[in-house]
Amino acid sequence: MTVAPTQPGRLLLADADKAVRDQLQEFLTDLGYEVDVAPTTDDLVSMSDCGQYRVIVFDANVADRPVEAILERLLSIGGVPGIVVMSGEPKLRAVLAAFRGGAADYVVKPFEIGDLSDIVGRAAQISRAAGLIEAGPVEVGMVCCAARVSAAVEK
Amino acid sequence: MERPTILVVDDELLIRDLLYDFFTGQGWSIAVAEDGDKALDLMQSRQIDLVLTDLKMPNMDGITLSTELKESYPDLPIMIMTAYPSVDSAVQALRLKLDDYIVKPFNINQLYKSVEKTLRDKSKQREVE
Numbered sequence: 637m638t639v640a641p642t643q644p645g646r647l648l649l650a651d652a653d654k655a656v657r658d659q660l661q662e663f664l665t666d667l668g669y670e671v672d673v674a675p676t677t678d679d680l681v682s683m684s685d686c687g688q689y690r691v692i693v694f695d696a697n698v699a700d701r702p703v704e705a706i707l708e709r710l711l712s713i714g715g716v717p718g719i720v721v722m723s724g725e726p727k728l729r730a731v732l733a734a735f736r737g738g739a740a741d742y743v744v745k746p747f748e749i750g751d752l753s754d755i756v757g758r759a760a761q762i763s764r765a766a767g768l769i770e771a772g773p774v775e776v777g778m779v780c781c782a783a784r785v786s787a788a789v790e791k
Numbered sequence: 792m793e794r795p796t797i798l799v800v801d802d803e804l805l806i807r808d809l810l811y812d813f814f815t816g817q818g819w820s821i822a823v824a825e826d827g828d829k830a831l832d833l834m835q836s837r838q839i840d841l842v843l844t845d846l847k848m849p850n851m852d853g854i855t856l857s858t859e860l861k862e863s864y865p866d867l868p869i870m871i872m873t874a875y876p877s878v879d880s881a882v883q884a885l886r887l888k889l890d891d892y893i894v895k896p897f898n899i900n901q902l903y904k905s906v907e908k909t910l911r912d913k914s915k916q917r918e919v920e
Contacts, residue, residue, distance in 0.1 A: 726878040732892060735885035742882050 644668040645690035645760065650680040651722070652698045660693070663749050664756065677701065680710075687713045691759045693752075695745075696723040696730060703730055707737035718759025722747075795910055796820040796837065800830040800844035800856065801872070806895075810843065813899055827851030831859060839867070841890075841910055846873035846880060854883050861887060866917075868909045872897065 647669040651657045654675070661671045669691070674680040677700055684692060692710055696703045703721060710719060721734045724745035734742050740759040743752070797819055799810045807823045814821045822837055824830040826848055833839070842860060846853040853871050860867055871884045874895040884892050890909045893902060 728876050728878055728881055728894075731878050731881045731885070735881075741886060744878060744882070 644670070646670045646672070646688055647691045647693065647756070648672050648674060648680065648684055648689045648717075650674040650677070650692070650694035650698050652676070652695065656695070659749070660752070663752065664693075667753055667756070669756070674698075677706065681706070684710055684713055684717070687717075689717045691720065691756055692717045693720045693722065693756065693759075696721050696734070697725065702733070703739075704733045704737040707734065707739060711738050716762075718756075718762040720755055720759050794818060794820055795840040796822060797906065798822045798824065798830060798833060798837075798839045798842045800824045800827065800842065800848070800853070802826060802845065802848045806845070806872075809899070813903070817903065827853075827856035827859075830856060834860065834864070841868040841870070841906060841913075843870050843872065843906065846871050846884075847875055854880065854887070857884070857887055857889055866913070868913050870906065870909065 644667060647664055649657060649660055649664065649671055650673070651660070652675060657673045657675065661673055664671045672683060672689075674683050674694075675698075677698055680692075680694055680698065694706070707719060707721075710717065718740040719738065720741045720743060721739045722743045722745055723730065726742070726744045731742050740762045741755050743755060797810075797814055799807055799814075799821060800823075801807050801810075802825050804825075807825070811821045811823055822833050822839065824833050827844075827850060830842070830844065842857075844853040844856055848856075853873070857869050857871065860869060868890045870891040870893060871889050872893045872895055873880065876892075876894045881892050891905050893905065
């Protein structure tokens with residue numbers, strides 16, 4: 637079953653590999669998401685601070701800290717994003733930690749890019765069901781996020 | 792928590808007996824089934840508060856059983872146990888929103904804590920709703 641987002645909204649994508657970021661960004665943008673990218677964990681955390689993302693997709697290997705610590709941080713920010721963790725070197729312990737930590741899904745690389753449509757769509761629905769803002773962030777958040785996004789893009 | 796009823800589904804008699812003895816020793820009510828079909832039958836005739844199922848079973852595996860149970864009983868807590876853990880089956884199980892994925896051999900006290908916590912969380916969730 638295809639899960640089509642009714643209103644895709646904003647999505648934050650974090651992966652250390654620029655080629656992967658570019659490919660996924662293009663794919664997700666074509667699906668209607670407004671995609672920001674983060675190349676490092678610090679950028680991921682800093683950009684997500686404004687709580688404006690409906691979905692956050694990050695590679696576990698972008699992280700220089702345990703996935704559960706990142707999830708805890710991302711889920712403490714406010715807003716309730718659907719979070720999808722990706723990994724090219726999945727370990728059972730990490731999968732369990734990700735789901736127990738609140739991830740909506742876990743994707744093992746390499747994957748068919750088309751599969752991401754349903755996975756991200758489901759994550760967006762989770763975030764919507766949990767009451768994430770529908771209308772976008774407050775103005776102050778927009779300004780602070782815009783600055784952080786610009787800084788990450790310049791890297 | 793009032794005396795909950797747990798359905799244990801496992802094709803291994805040893806595991807069914809072990810869990811039956813342990814949970815009845817805690818004062819809980821236990822139903823056991825050796826395969827998915829019997830588990831589905833039991834669900835029709837008894838009030839079950841949580842299902843604890845093995846993953847790898849003949850005829851119907853634990854994921855298929857859980858999928859069927861989720862269709863008929865969306866709020867039923869389900870935990871899966873396996874002696875053959877894998878990333879794929881863990882992702883499958885947790886994508887189905889199962890409540891836990893337990894690797895055998897397990898520490899029975901930890902299993903008890905996990906079952907108790909799952910039942911407590913579900914009970915709180917129902918109160919909120």
